[in-house]
Amino acid sequence: DAGVIQSPRHEVTEMGQEVTLRCKPISGHNSLFWYRQTMMRGLELLIYFNNNVPIDDSGMPEDRFSAKMPNASFSTLKIQPSEPRDSAVYFCASSLRASRRGDDTEAFFGQGTRLTVV
């Protein structure tokens, strides 16, 4: 398997523009996570899905952020409008959530998308 695939790897955009980050999880995984990494705040969980359903979006900073998972093999994170403070590395991760806690696999991370908003 190619692992978790994120695109683009780098994105530079102007303030106010819409930005869409994409993620393809590992085939067969049923949990997907979006994280944001910054120097100031470290790794923050933004949202996670189980079986394509958003379970916890309490980490989404504000209404400008939205995430979707239309099917088991694709997810997007959208920022509209973007602001300079959104500049960060955004990671997507996937895992297999088993029916019993403890049987889950670990989270596998993509390479990340480095977003710069100028």
Next chain:
Amino acid sequence: AQSVTQLGSHVSVSEGALVLLRCNYSSSVPPYLFWYVQYPNQGLQLLLKYTSAATLVKGINGFEAEFKKSETSFHLTKPSAHMSDAAEYFCAVSEGKYGNKLVFGAGTILRVKS
């Protein structure tokens, strides 16, 4: 809510010396604990995990960690540091309704001196 605290944002060791990265957790339920490593411009890679089996967990690249409930700790060690170990290390605890949501510590950057 569960949380982890990593003591020391930067650790520097000499090549061949012992590596010790500290992690303490807070959890109201039996925790599942993880160590991840991040190399520059890369995603995170799992080093090892504790899921209530053996308290001493062995991982990849010669790393191991010991779960100590009485100290609420899960420190990461390696007997002999190698230059290739230079990276950032994250401790994490799982929580959430489904138990697979990870909460990460702030990270510790390990520097290995020749």
